[in-house]
Amino acid sequence: MKTLNKILIANRGDIAVRIIRTCREMGIKTVAIYSDVDRDCIHRFLADESICIGPGNIAKSYNNIGNILYIAEKLECDAIHPGFGFLSENPEFVRRCKEKNIIFIGPSEEQMVLMGDKSKARRTMQKLGVPVVPGSKAVLKDKEEAKKMAEEIGYPVMIKASAGGGGRGMRIVHQPEDLEKSFEIAKSEAISYFKNGDLYMEKFIQNPRHIEVQVFGDKFGNAIHLGERDCSMQRRNQKMIEESPSCYLNDEERKGLYESALKAVKGTNYEGAGTVEFIVDKDKNFYFIEMNTRIQVEHPVTEMTVDKDLIKLQIQIAAGNPIPFKQEDVLMRGHVIECRINAENPESGFTPCPGEIEEINIPGGFGVRFDTFVYAGYSIPPLYDSMIGKLICKADTKEECVAKMNGALDELIIDGIKTNIEFQRELINSDEFLNDTHDTGFIERKLNER
Structure with missing residues (x-):
């Protein structure tokens, strides 16, 4: 199997830590970049090499294509992993990586342009027979x-x-x-x-469910799906809780969703990790809304459902290998729930709460995972996204998974800043979530009732 020697990670936070861990297991060297306000961010200490990319301003650091490519060349990296956010869906970055003969771990510029432009993606899906709004x-x-x-x-x-x-x-x-x-x-x-x-x-489809399908394609024409994630628990179009499988769908409806997602991959000759997103109305009609041409924040939900490392799969495909398993080899087991833990205050309009973490206790145990980059003494800067971790739990059933998540939230202690831990507990114990009657407008309605 072909492999990569050194990967520059063009990101920060939990996704940078996540990528470094997989690279270490694969025997691949890593280079971390960081802004000057991220000098204490743990990803730079976990990587084999690290270098300051610029000031805290995103445009001058994590989005500075010229500086990133200069460092990648100087440190002899053969690939760049963009993570999510920042440059992960920037076609110009993909093109310039190609010009420098550096592998971009993701789809081609053409595929990104096609699927990243929602109007073009919509027309493409219509031609492929995928339902659109x-x-x-x-x-x-x-x-x-x-x-x-x-x-x-x-x-x-x-x-x-x-x-x-x-x-x-x-x-x-x-x-x-x-x-x-x-x-x-x-x-x-x-x-x-x-x-x-x-x-x-x-x-506008009122009060829909938001359900997405994790897909992968390779340069040999292979395409697979790794099941769905229900991301209907949202606030202002930002996901807060994700789970798999979706209890809203039966097996036949789920099959139709998978078939449409695979049409999108095969019909565009897509390579790498992608997520085909749908909204589902009250009559169980589903409609394509967009395709994210990168790894998602909520990818751990799928990893725990199918027991496969999605970052490793991304790297293998980017190195020029075929997907190393068939669709029939993908087994989805149990129920998985993810709660996004943010440094924010739900009691004051979810305002961000940067500052120093004085103490932290991370939960553990069978079927419990916490992806984060923070530690006691770390100061969360005010410049970036407020998400500081993702708490993921797996059990045989949804009921058991909720019980496990309650225990994990009890164990998760983050002192020194405000977080949304208690609000997440409120959401997963709501009748609507437990009975699976929530939709994308549930949180806003709940907040308006207060």
């Missing part, structure tokens, strides 16, 4: 075209940034008089966050 067939030219499209498909509608993600550049419009302002705000956000003001429109 009714909406515009191309990018909206202007506000007038947006008004006509909204009248055609019927309110409520959702205006979305074609190059967007994470809820940015997205506006729900319930009435005609709100469309013009929402269009302008969405366009402004899209330009600000993605340097691309293109917008498209979809019919």
Whole structure:
């Protein structure tokens, strides 16, 4: 089997730690980059080599393509793993890696452009026979075209940034008089966050479930799925709890979701890790919404469900190897739940809470995993995402998994800063989560009732 010798990790935090651990097991050397405010971040101490990439400003450090490639060349790295966020879905970064003859651990520039542009991805899925939400067939030219499209498909509608993600550049419009302002705000956000003001429109499916399928493809035409993750527990389009399998689907419905996800992989000759995301309405109709062309934050849910290292699989594929197993070899066992632990205060509008962690106790035991990068004495900087860890539990059934998660949350102690641990406990013990009647609007409704 072909292998890589040295990988630069173009990221920080828990995903950087995660990648380093797998590389160590595979006998691959690692280079960690860090900003000057991340000098105490543990990933730089775990890597074989580490180097400061620039100041805390993201544009001058973790998003600085020129500096990253210079370091990769100087330290003779043959590959770069982008993790998630930052440059992980940046086609220019992929192109420039190729120009330097450095392997980008992910899909090609062409595949990323195709699937990263939501309007193009939508048209592609339609051609492949994958169900999509009714909406515009191309990018909206202007506000007038947006008004006509909204009248055609019927309110409520959702205006979305074609190059967007994470809820940015997205506006729900319930009435005609709100469309013009929402269009302008969405366009402004899209330009600000993605340097691309293109917008498209979809019919807004009210209170759907959000279910995604983990997929992989290789350069030999092989394509597999590794089951689904139900990510319906969200706040402002940001996932908070993920679980697998989804109790909302029966086996036949689940099969249809898998088949559509594999059409997306095979139809685009996709290589590497990807996630095909769907929304599912109250009648169990499912619709493609986007494909994330990278490893996901919630990938540990799948790892614990199928007992496979997804980072290792990414590296093997990038090195030029075929997927080392067949679809029939993928066995999904038990129930897995992940709670994202954030440095934020739910009692004051989920405001970020940077600061020093005075004490921390990490839970353990059979079927318990905590992916993090923090430690006692570490100061969380105010510049980056507030997520400080992911608590993942596995048991035979959902009921047993919730019980295990309750115990793990009890054991998880993080002193010195505010966190959302108690709020996560509230969510997993809610009747809606236990009875599987929640949807993507559940948390907002719950908060509004307070």
